[in-house]
Amino acid sequence: MKKIAAITKRYSIENKEYNHERSWLEDKIQQCQQDLEELEFPSWVKGMIEPIAKELGKYIGPNSAWSYEIFGPFGLGARTSIHFKINEKDVKSITFEPGDLSEGELRIVDFRHPTNKYSKDSIGEMNGFNYPLIDIPNGADFEWLSQYVIGDEN
Numbered sequence: 707m708k709k710i711a712a713i714t715k716r717y718s719i720e721n722k723e724y725n726h727e728r729s730w731l732e733d734k735i736q737q738c739q740q741d742l743e744e745l746e747f748p749s750w751v752k753g754m755i756e757p758i759a760k761e762l763g764k765y766i767g768p769n770s771a772w773s774y775e776i777f778g779p780f781g782l783g784a785r786t787s788i789h790f791k792i793n794e795k796d797v798k799s800i801t802f803e804p805g806d807l808s809e810g811e812l813r814i815v816d817f818r819h820p821t822n823k824y825s826k827d828s829i830g831e832m833n834g835f836n837y838p839l840i841d842i843p844n845g846a847d848f849e850w851l852s853q854y855v856i857g858d859e860n
Contacts (some may be wrong), residue, residue, distance in 0.1 A: 759788045764854035781833040800855045813839040
């Protein structure tokens with residue numbers, strides 16, 4: 707004859723296994739939450755602008771003749787500029803605005819062709835939106851980009 711204690715003991719064992727598994731999962735969740743809080747979102751300036759600046763500098767003059775500084779991101783467009791100093795008087799720059807960063811999109815701000823779309827002292831004007839953006843074509847290389855920096859877009 708089956709005794710009730712056998713049933714309750716089996717349940718007691720299942721309950722302890724459940725509590726052990728639950729405790730293990732809660733600890734794992736807590737560790738994952740801590741890992742998630744410590745996870746750093748990748749900086750698009752460090753991940754894209756800095757490597758572009760380093761490489762682009764090779765195309766605008768000998769390594770010993772140039773240095774660069776990165777300024778930004780600034781304003782509503784998060785625009786970021788690279789200023790190349792060729793010598794004491796010759797400074798060239800290029801400004802980027804991010805597009806869809808999950809796709810690695812960058813656009814060039816074309817300061818040579820103002821649109822005057824936004825009136826003086828407006829938010830748009832103060833954020834530089836009176837200048838069109840140039841999409842960087844697929845397959846563009848640093849030679850193309852360097853020509854833009856130097857002044858020849860194509």
